[in-house]
Amino acid sequence: MKKCDVICPFCGCLCDDLEITVEDNRILGVDNGCTLANAKFMGKERLTSPIRRTDGGWEDINYDEAIRYTVDMLLDADRPLLYGWSGTHGEAQCIGVHMCELVGGIIDSTTSVCHGPSILAIQEVGHPGCTLGQVKNRADVVIYWGCNPLEAHPRHMSRYTTYADGYFLDNAFRDRTVVVVDVRETETARVADEFVRIKQGGDYAVLSALRAIVRGKGDMIPPSVAGVPRSQLERIVRMCKDAKFGAVFFGLGLTMTKGKYKNIRNAIELVDELSRHTKFTITPMRGHWNVYGSNEVFTWMTGYPYAIDFCRGIAFYNPGETSAIDILARKECDACMIIGSDPGAHFPRKCVEHLADIPTVVIDPVPTMTTAMANVQIPVAVSGIDAEGTAYRMDGVPFRVKKVIEPTLPSDTEVLGDMFARMKEAKGL
Amino acid sequence: MATSLSYYLREMARGEWLRNFLFVKTAPYETPPHFRDYPRLTGKECTHCLACMMICPTPGAIEVLKEDEGWNPVIYPGHCIRCGLCVEACPEGVLMSGRILESQFFENTGYTWTFHLTVDSTLCMRCGNCSVACPVNKEEDPQLAATGTGENDEVIMRVKGGELRILHEEKCTGCKTCEEACPNSAIRVARVIEAIHTAEEGG
Numbered sequence: 075m076k077k078c079d080v081i082c083p084f085c086g087c088l089c090d091d092l093e094i095t096v097e098d099n100r101i102l103g104v105d106n107g108c109t110l111a112n113a114k115f116m117g118k119e120r121l122t123s124p125i126r127r128t129d130g131g132w133e134d135i136n137y138d139e140a141i142r143y144t145v146d147m148l149l150d151a152d153r154p155l156l157y158g159w160s161g162t163h164g165e166a167q168c169i170g171v172h173m174c175e176l177v178g179g180i181i182d183s184t185t186s187v188c189h190g191p192s193i194l195a196i197q198e199v200g201h202p203g204c205t206l207g208q209v210k211n212r213a214d215v216v217i218y219w220g221c222n223p224l225e226a227h228p229r230h231m232s233r234y235t236t237y238a239d240g241y242f243l244d245n246a247f248r249d250r251t252v253v254v255v256d257v258r259e260t261e262t263a264r265v266a267d268e269f270v271r272i273k274q275g276g277d278y279a280v281l282s283a284l285r286a287i288v289r290g291k292g293d294m295i296p297p298s299v300a301g302v303p304r305s306q307l308e309r310i311v312r313m314c315k316d317a318k319f320g321a322v323f324f325g326l327g328l329t330m331t332k333g334k335y336k337n338i339r340n341a342i343e344l345v346d347e348l349s350r351h352t353k354f355t356i357t358p359m360r361g362h363w364n365v366y367g368s369n370e371v372f373t374w375m376t377g378y379p380y381a382i383d384f385c386r387g388i389a390f391y392n393p394g395e396t397s398a399i400d401i402l403a404r405k406e407c408d409a410c411m412i413i414g415s416d417p418g419a420h421f422p423r424k425c426v427e428h429l430a431d432i433p434t435v436v437i438d439p440v441p442t443m444t445t446a447m448a449n450v451q452i453p454v455a456v457s458g459i460d461a462e463g464t465a466y467r468m469d470g471v472p473f474r475v476k477k478v479i480e481p482t483l484p485s486d487t488e489v490l491g492d493m494f495a496r497m498k499e500a501k502g503l
Numbered sequence: 504m505a506t507s508l509s510y511y512l513r514e515m516a517r518g519e520w521l522r523n524f525l526f527v528k529t530a531p532y533e534t535p536p537h538f539r540d541y542p543r544l545t546g547k548e549c550t551h552c553l554a555c556m557m558i559c560p561t562p563g564a565i566e567v568l569k570e571d572e573g574w575n576p577v578i579y580p581g582h583c584i585r586c587g588l589c590v591e592a593c594p595e596g597v598l599m600s601g602r603i604l605e606s607q608f609f610e611n612t613g614y615t616w617t618f619h620l621t622v623d624s625t626l627c628m629r630c631g632n633c634s635v636a637c638p639v640n641k642e643e644d645p646q647l648a649a650t651g652t653g654e655n656d657e658v659i660m661r662v663k664g665g666e667l668r669i670l671h672e673e674k675c676t677g678c679k680t681c682e683e684a685c686p687n688s689a690i691r692v693a694r695v696i697e698a699i700h701t702a703e704e705g706g
């Protein structure tokens with residue numbers, strides 16, 4: 075049986091056009107999806123029951139034991155951290171916030187290690203953004219800055235920005251100009267019309283130079299800025315000003331390099347400047363599936379998008395102090411629940427070591443690098459494969475994600491819901 | 504070493520050898536009628552079918568450029584190896600060189616070509632750039648071209664069952680747009696050319 079219009083559960087593109095062939099509750103094939111989507115749907119290594127660490131090994135336990143362990147761990151802890159949330163749907167994130175408030179813990183999503191700086195910049199200067207549909211139908215200049223969509227969001231170019239014909243562009247990529255700005259020649263740079271190679275850490279200077287040229291102050295720019303010749307910068311500004319509609323996309327190459335959130339602020343202000351001449355927008359390339367949703371959910375519920383600390387009884391937000399990496403690096407937290415993310419693979423060594431020292435529960439369908447630090451892992455149904463819920467695309471469009479096969483395991487919402495109910499009971503609420 | 508050196512000296516010091524070497528007589532230089540020079544234009548109208556560019560074995564030797572109103576092939580002598588394939592491949596007789604056009608006419612020879620597509624599935628990300636960009640796919644499935652969502656199997660290739668599947672290789676026109684759009688050099692277009700000889704009289 076073919077299931078149509080299935081939403082991909084992997085990256086922030088949330089491609090909603092996959093066709094999945096299902097036979098006897100098993101997935102046999104994926105049409106239209108990229109390699110990452112295919113690997114996600116066809117993945118075989120799922121755990122079938124919760125596991126607990128024993129001396130030198132693992133033992134299977136049942137859900138009741140696993141949930142009891144987690145509840146006790148969180149209730150006993152002084153400063154529990156609830157981290158991850160990008161791989162799960164909005165409903166589960168909601169329960170997470172309630173749980174966190176109840177135990178007076180810290181809740182943080184993977185945002186703090188990817189686009190946290192983008193959010194700080196947006197809080198300062200706003201976000202001139204648009205949906206991907208606008209980009210597809212209108213943009214004739216597309217700039218990818220510090221990101222490599224072909225690796226992290228493989229269908230971004232073919233579906234939303236470059237190759238797909240748009241309402242106002244029937245010659246798609248012949249009518250569009252793609253500019254890639256990066257420190258190395260990425261796969262995306264190979265198919266771009268113009269590649270700007272920047273010296274490591276030079277983004278802020280180049281953005282400022284571009285702003286100066288847009289403002290007509292190009293003569294004060296030195297002949298080369300962070301390795302980029304002035305003539306190339308001038309050409310790019312001309313291209314942008316001549317565009318009918320321009321779209322900037324940026325990734326970790328801009329948020330996580332020297333300058334951090336100031337880079338993004340500068341990029342947003344460049345877009346602002348360009349919008350005085352034509353239409354320009356800017357969108358962060360949110361990587362991990364529903365990471366954008368975690369910011370939305372946390373914001374509705376607490377007022378803040380990530381790194382929220384409830385130890386005072388009210389929501390407190392101070393990234394750099396209350397973000398997961400800092401809490402772990404200072405060895406502040408004494409218990410951790412990780413859901414829908416793999417910090418074991420991305421966090422600095424110091425943080426990972428602390429995770430291994432404290433009681434840690436991982437809620438994840440498959441064994442990951444973080445499993446190595448966990449005391450208990452609880453497998454769940456995968457949102458978008460055998461669990462349903464709401465997820466946000468990188469441009470902030472929410473989708474209702476359906477399931478394509480019947481679950482054999484509980485979903486994140488069910489597991490967290492059960493935990494939350496028991497917590498309330500324990501607290502006499 | 505010493506023996507071969509003395510052998511050479513003895514051999515080359517002979518008067519006959521020196522005479523033959525220095526005062527050799529060859530026929531005066533004259534371009535034979537079958538000599539193939541760089542292709543020239545015949546003045547016939549180029550239809551921009553790009554058959555000449557398709558068949559040329561040498562990168563950068565020929566290009567069809569727009570001149571005022573029409574198109575015309577331009578040969579770059581530094582690159583051209585004077586193989587004459589473009590002259591033979593052009594269906595309109597726009598190019599000429601040596602006796603190629605005559606012999607083609609009298610002997611009824613010509614070429615047919617098809618294109619063979621290969622995908623290296625270890626390099627391919629299934630990003631869909633190629634299948635969305637391909638101009639033939641665009642005709643066959645406008646939905647694919649507009650949204651990246653494959654709707655039918657009439658296209659040359661599309662992402663299906665987790666692979667980039669080649670479905671209708673025979674429809675490929677060899678434009679290589681797919682190669683240009685592929686970030687990983689995973690798709691390759693190869694032309695398969697056959698020399699043919701038809702039995703009928705030329706005319």
Ligand code: SF4
Nearest residue numbers: 082085088089108229
């Ligand atoms: S681009 Fe992203 S959302 Fe789309 S199919 Fe690939 S992994 Fe899934």
Ligand code: SF4
Nearest residue numbers: 559583584586587589
């Ligand atoms: S003669 Fe041969 S090498 Fe020269 S342009 Fe024609 S096909 Fe190319």
Ligand code: SF4
Nearest residue numbers: 637675676678679681
């Ligand atoms: S060479 Fe051109 S026609 Fe052939 S598959 Fe590639 S893009 Fe399509």
Ligand code: SF4
Nearest residue numbers: 627628630631633685
């Ligand atoms: S463009 Fe290249 S990597 Fe992308 S689907 Fe086509 S062959 Fe594969």
